[in-house]
Amino acid sequence: MSPERWLLAGVATVAVSVFAGCSDDAATSDGRLQVATTVAPITSIVANIGGDRVKITGIVPEGTNSHTFEPKPSDAELLSRADVMFINGLKLEDPTRDLAEQNLKDGADIVELGTKSIPPSQYAYDFSFPKSGGKPNPHLWTDPKYALRYAAVVRDELVKRDPADAAYFDANYAKFKTKVGALDTAMRTSFATIPRAQRKLLTYHDAYAYFGRDYGWDIIGAIQVSDFEDPTPKEVAGLIDQIKRARVPAIFGSEVFPSPVLAEIGKEAHVKYVDTLRDDDLPGKPGDPDHSWMGLMHFDYETMVEAMGGDASALKAFKPANVVADTASYPQ
Numbered sequence: 164m165s166p167e168r169w170l171l172a173g174v175a176t177v178a179v180s181v182f183a184g185c186s187d188d189a190a191t192s193d194g195r196l197q198v199a200t201t202v203a204p205i206t207s208i209v210a211n212i213g214g215d216r217v218k219i220t221g222i223v224p225e226g227t228n229s230h231t232f233e234p235k236p237s238d239a240e241l242l243s244r245a246d247v248m249f250i251n252g253l254k255l256e257d258p259t260r261d262l263a264e265q266n267l268k269d270g271a272d273i274v275e276l277g278t279k280s281i282p283p284s285q286y287a288y289d290f291s292f293p294k295s296g297g298k299p300n301p302h303l304w305t306d307p308k309y310a311l312r313y314a315a316v317v318r319d320e321l322v323k324r325d326p327a328d329a330a331y332f333d334a335n336y337a338k339f340k341t342k343v344g345a346l347d348t349a350m351r352t353s354f355a356t357i358p359r360a361q362r363k364l365l366t367y368h369d370a371y372a373y374f375g376r377d378y379g380w381d382i383i384g385a386i387q388v389s390d391f392e393d394p395t396p397k398e399v400a401g402l403i404d405q406i407k408r409a410r411v412p413a414i415f416g417s418e419v420f421p422s423p424v425l426a427e428i429g430k431e432a433h434v435k436y437v438d439t440l441r442d443d444d445l446p447g448k449p450g451d452p453d454h455s456w457m458g459l460m461h462f463d464y465e466t467m468v469e470a471m472g473g474d475a476s477a478l479k480a481f482k483p484a485n486v487v488a489d490t491a492s493y494p495q
């Protein structure tokens with residue numbers, strides 16, 4: 164039995180009291196709302212609203228596969244102190260959710276940002292997330308429209324739990340909304356330089372389904388199959404045919420999921436392969452100016468436009484920035 168399962172088996176409370184007794188900063192509440200988050204883009208969105216009035220700690224280390232991530236037993240201690248936990252939902256972080264349910268204190272809640280931002284009738288099921296698997300595509304945050312909804316849910320929850328700082332959270336949300344609007348404009352301006360019929364995306368990791376719907380890109384396939392393994396040789400041959408038929412100039416890999424098969428497919432299909440897209444690993448290091456959800460969007464969409472032969476100057480002119488200093492903890 165893994166340590167995680169062992170914790171879930173009902174002894175979590177005992178384990179937590181042991182951790183709390185020996186950890187230096189445990190339970191030393193500084194008076195601020197204690198917030199736990201999962202993946203880095205969510206941590207960044209929460210940090211833009213909460214600023215330094217709340218203490219924000221992420222759980223999923225950057226650069227790991229968030230879809231198969233299992234929390235460490237020591238994360239139970241962090242969760243036991245949290246007042247609120249923001250997760251994506253849409254079944255992305257079920258093991259972490261389970262650990263939270265076992266360990267959150269009375270009055271603490273899990274808030275599923277994705278689940279609150281889209282009705283189930285609009286869930287995307289596709290190549291890597293087939294309906295038969297029961298898990299919808301969870302990547303709403305790569306679409307600025309949904310990221311802004313996440314921010315609104317965060318604002319409402321923080322206002323409810325810390326009404327004294329309501330004006331601060333409201334002001335941060337307003338600034339964030341303005342900045343997301345400018346990003347949206349830069350994205351649309353840059354995308355418009357690529358003829359609509361040529362906006363076809365074939366990615367390794369299937370993280371752009373909702374983005375594609377809202378920004379007029381056809382997602383023609385994903386290389387990564389639903390069990391997060393590489394495709395079989397037969398599937399690879401099918402993908403090469405598909406890429407040739409679609410006549411796309413480039414296909415896109417994921418920095419989080421390096422795969423030699425992608426290079427092979429690019430070579431065989433005679434297209435550029437760009438393996439630097441990222442869906443939940445923020446650019447740079449914590450503290451860097453582009454280490455943010457907005458920096459992530461800026462990087463991905465500028466990369467996409469340039470590889471597809473478009474003019475990314477509107478995106479290049481956009482400066483991603485947090486609306487308040489980011490004091491959240493991002494595990495690496």
Ligand SMILES: [Zn+2]
Nearest residue numbers: 302368370442
């Ligand atoms: Zn992902």
